[in-house]
Amino acid sequence: xxxxxxxxxxxxxxxxxxxxxxxxxxxxxxxxxxxxxxxxxxxxxxxxxxxxxxxxxxxxxxxxxxxxxxxxxxxxxxxxxxxxxxxxxxxxxxxxxxxxxxxxxxxx
Numbered sequence: 764x765x766x767x768x769x770x771x772x773x774x775x776x777x778x779x780x781x782x783x784x785x786x787x788x789x790x791x792x793x794x795x796x797x798x799x800x801x802x803x804x805x806x807x808x809x810x811x812x813x814x815x816x817x818x819x820x821x822x823x824x825x826x827x828x829x830x831x832x833x834x835x836x837x838x839x840x841x842x843x844x845x846x847x848x849x850x851x852x853x854x855x856x857x858x859x860x861x862x863x864x865x866x867x868x869x870x871x
Contacts, residue, residue: 770790770791772790772791772800774800774823774861774863775823775824775861778800778802778861780802780803780804780859781804782804783804783806783807784804784807785801785802785803785804785807785809786801786802787799787800787801787802788800794868795867795868796865796866796867796868797865797866797868798863798864798865798866799863799864799865799866800823800861800862800863800864801854801860801861801862801863801864802859802860802861802862803825803827803854803856803859803860803861803862804856804859805856805857805858805859805860806855806856806857807855807856807860808853808854808855808856809853809854810853811830811851811852811853812851812852812853813848813849813850813851813852814846814848814849814850814866815848815849816848816866816867816868816869817845817846817847817848817866817867818845818846818864818865818866818867819843819844819845819846819864819865819867820838820842820843820844820846820852820854820862820863820864821841821842821843821844821862821863821865822838822839822840822841822842822843822860822861822862823840823861823862823863824840824859824860824861825839825840825856825857825858825859825860825861825862826838826839826840826856826857826858826860827839827854827855827856827857827858827860827862828854828855828857829842829844829852829853829854829855830851830852830853830854830855831844831846831850831851831852832846832850832851832852833851
C-alpha cells in the first residue's frame, strides 16, 4: 500500500468531539507508518492496552495523564513519547485533548 503522494494536515484544526467521547481518524497510512489523530473530551480515557508495533504519541494540544510501562507521565502540549512494541499504555484526558499516534510498521 505504498504511497508517494504528499499528505498535509493542520493538526490544530478543530475536531467535533462529543462531550463524553473520543474521536479518532487515520490521517495517513502507507507501508511504513499509520498516523491516527485522536480527539478526547475532558475526562475521557483509553484504558491499558498495547500495540503490536512501536508507536509514538504526541500531544498536539491539551493535558493528559499517560500511563506507560507501569509509570505515569503528565503530558501537555508538546509532550512526545516513544513506546516499544507491546508496551502497556493508557491515556486520561484532563482537558480537551488532541493526540497524534504514529504506528511504525516493521520492515519485512
